[in-house]
Amino acid sequence: MSACAGILVFGIVLAILGTVFGLPAMRSRLQVSLAQQGTIILLLYLGIFIGSLLVGPLIDHLGHKANLLSSSLIVASAMVLFAGAHSVTTASIAAILLGVGGGGLNTCTNVLVSDLYTEQRGPMLNLLGIFFGVGAMSIPLMAASIEGRFTIPQLFLFSAVLALGCTAWYALISFPPPQTKQAFSWRELVVVAKYQGVLLLAFILFCESGNEACIAGWTSTYVGVIGHSPRVATLILAAYWGALMLSRMLAARVLRGIAKSQLVLSVALLSLGGTAVLISARSLILLFTGTALIGLSYGPIFPTTLAIAGDRYTQQAGTVFGLLFSVALIGGMTFPWAVGQVSQQIGVRSGMVVPGLGAIVIVGLCIALVFGQHKSKIQPSVS
Numbered sequence: 231m232s233a234c235a236g237i238l239v240f241g242i243v244l245a246i247l248g249t250v251f252g253l254p255a256m257r258s259r260l261q262v263s264l265a266q267q268g269t270i271i272l273l274l275y276l277g278i279f280i281g282s283l284l285v286g287p288l289i290d291h292l293g294h295k296a297n298l299l300s301s302s303l304i305v306a307s308a309m310v311l312f313a314g315a316h317s318v319t320t321a322s323i324a325a326i327l328l329g330v331g332g333g334g335l336n337t338c339t340n341v342l343v344s345d346l347y348t349e350q351r352g353p354m355l356n357l358l359g360i361f362f363g364v365g366a367m368s369i370p371l372m373a374a375s376i377e378g379r380f381t382i383p384q385l386f387l388f389s390a391v392l393a394l395g396c397t398a399w400y401a402l403i404s405f406p407p408p409q410t411k412q413a414f415s416w417r418e419l420v421v422v423a424k425y426q427g428v429l430l431l432a433f434i435l436f437c438e439s440g441n442e443a444c445i446a447g448w449t450s451t452y453v454g455v456i457g458h459s460p461r462v463a464t465l466i467l468a469a470y471w472g473a474l475m476l477s478r479m480l481a482a483r484v485l486r487g488i489a490k491s492q493l494v495l496s497v498a499l500l501s502l503g504g505t506a507v508l509i510s511a512r513s514l515i516l517l518f519t520g521t522a523l524i525g526l527s528y529g530p531i532f533p534t535t536l537a538i539a540g541d542r543y544t545q546q547a548g549t550v551f552g553l554l555f556s557v558a559l560i561g562g563m564t565f566p567w568a569v570g571q572v573s574q575q576i577g578v579r580s581g582m583v584v585p586g587l588g589a590i591v592i593v594g595l596c597i598a599l600v601f602g603q604h605k606s607k608i609q610p611s612v613s
Contacts, residue, residue, distance in 0.1 A: 232403060233339040234361040235396050236298055239305060240339070241365025242389050243332035244446050245471060246312075247274055247325070249370045252450025252463045256382050260321050264451075264578070268570015270318070270325050271447040275439075275562035277329020278336070282555035285334040289552070294342050295400060301334025302396040309390035313383040331393075333555065340533075341551050344540040353482035355533035355540075363475025363529070370450070370468040374461050428550065430599055431539050434494070435558035437592045438531045440565030441501070441585040445470055445524055447566045448573075448582065449508075453517060455578045462514070469518050473525025481530035490534050490541075495596035501527035502593060505586040509579065524585075531592070532558075538599075561588075 250256040251267050262270070285297050308328035315321040340355060347354040373385065449470060450463040458466075477497070484493060504523030511517045536551065543550040565584055573581035 232298065232400060233342045233358060235399060236302065236335040236339040237358055237362045238365035239302060239389075239393050239396055240332050240335045241362040241367075241471075242369055242392065243274075243278075243305060243328055243335075244442075245366035245369040245467075246386070246389060247271055248447040248450055249373050249464055249467060250382055250385070251447070252454055252467065253373065253382065253460050259316060259382070260318055262318055262321075263574060265570045265574040266318055267451070268447075268567045268573070270321055271443065271570070272563045272567040273322050273325040274329045274332075275443055275559050275566070277326040277331075278333035279329070279556055279559035279563060280326075281330040281333025282337050282552050282559060285337045285552060289338060289341050294338050295404070297334055298338045299397055299400040301331045301338065302393050302400060304328075304331030305335065306390045306393035306397065307331075309386045309393060313386035313390070333559070335396075337552055337555050340536055344536070344551070353485050355537045357478065357482050359478035359529065359533045360475050363471055363478060366446070367468050367471035367475060370464040370471065374464040374468065427542065428539070428553070429557075430595060431535055432554050432557035434535055434592060434595045434599065435532060435554055436561035437588040437595070438528065438535070438561070439558035440561030441505075441588040441592070442528055442532070443562040443566045444569050444582070444585040444588075445521070445528070448569050448578070449521060452578045452582055456512075456517075458514065458517075466517055466521050470521040470525040473522040474529040475525075477526040477529030478533065481534065484530075485534070489600075490538050491596070491600045494531055494534050494538075495593070495600050497527040497530050498589065498592045498596045501531075501589045502586075505582075505589050509582050509586055 247270065251262075251270075257267070260266075281301065285301065288297055304327055308324050308331060311324035311327065312321065315324055339358065343354050343358050369385075369389075372388075446467075450460075450467045453463040453466050454460060481493060501524060504520055504525075504527055506520075507516055507523060508520030511520050536554065539550055539554055565588060569578075569581040569584050571581075572584065
């Protein structure tokens with residue numbers, strides 16, 4: 231329950247900026263260019279990067295309660311700051327804080343589920359992702375439904391109330407003790423980075439996080455630039471989040487019959503097709519189809535890759551997950567920033583080529599992952 235609530239709030243964190251920047255009122259309020267929009271999204275992911283880097287080892291040392299409580303409180307504070315923002319500077323500060331709190335919630339909830347469900351990490355992490363999808367999908371749906379009725383600050387304040395509810399909940403309940411009792415050491419991050427296969431998983435998540443950030447942060451803007459209304463743009467973004475949530479529900483069942491690495495490769499191939507449809511789309515039907523295919527393909531990649539890591543590195547799951555999230559979020563920072571730069575110079579349609587290139591790289595890395603696992607199985611044992 232606590233993990234589901236935390237990841238739901240993290241879904242809101244990732245969806246809210248992409249949603250509000252698709253509304254003319256937000257862009258007018260802050261007077262931002264496309265390049266500045268990309269920079270603010272970069273700062274959100276920079277904050278998530280910082281939060282993940284800090285919280286991962288601290289989970290192993292302090293446990294989940296303190297980290298979840300402080301992270302949700304930071305998210306609430308950032309939402310309030312965004313509600314009053316009227317400049318790029320204030321929005322940038324709020325974006326960093328929002329990311330720090332969101333990164334803490336993301337890492338804590340995933341590690342908590344990985345620790346509790348050691349025999350079913352793949353299905354349970356995908357099920358956790360459903361609640362992420364619920365939070366993420368609720369924001370564009372809410373924005374589409376309240377257009378003309380409520381204001382953007384009220385949307386931020388509503389999100390702050392949800393985060394404060396999590397803070398109160400975490401203060402009242404107990405959590406499992408820390409996995410390890412040793413003092414925190416930054417050296418642990420270097421040590422786990424040398425574990426066999428960690429960097430391959432990290433680079434898969436690097437590209438996947440970058441792609442997700444591009445779609446979450448730029449889809450509504452892209453649809454608006456093509457010529458559709460803000461309401462349509464937010465509904466198309468909601469279709470992406472809805473498809474992502476659905477795919478995680480399906481992945482929990484599919485993983486009963488195929489290996490985790492095979493699932494990741496299969497959906498990575500699907501993402502290539504979805505991105506191609508979105509980039510070339512001229513009609514509303516193709517826009518919905520492209521975003522839905524991308525959501526279906528992206529959904530299982532992150533949690534299933536984390537499950538592979540959880541299976542391999544059980545003793546220092548917090549540190550390993552923190553490292554994976556941190557590397558992934560470098561992609562989350564740079565990809566949407568690159569979309570903003572390309573969009574400013576050439577156009578938003580050209581900028582959306584960035585996640586297409588990321589999908590190609592993911593496919594190559596997933597092939598290496600499947601081949602590496604198969605090779606390790608057929609290696610002769612050495613006595």
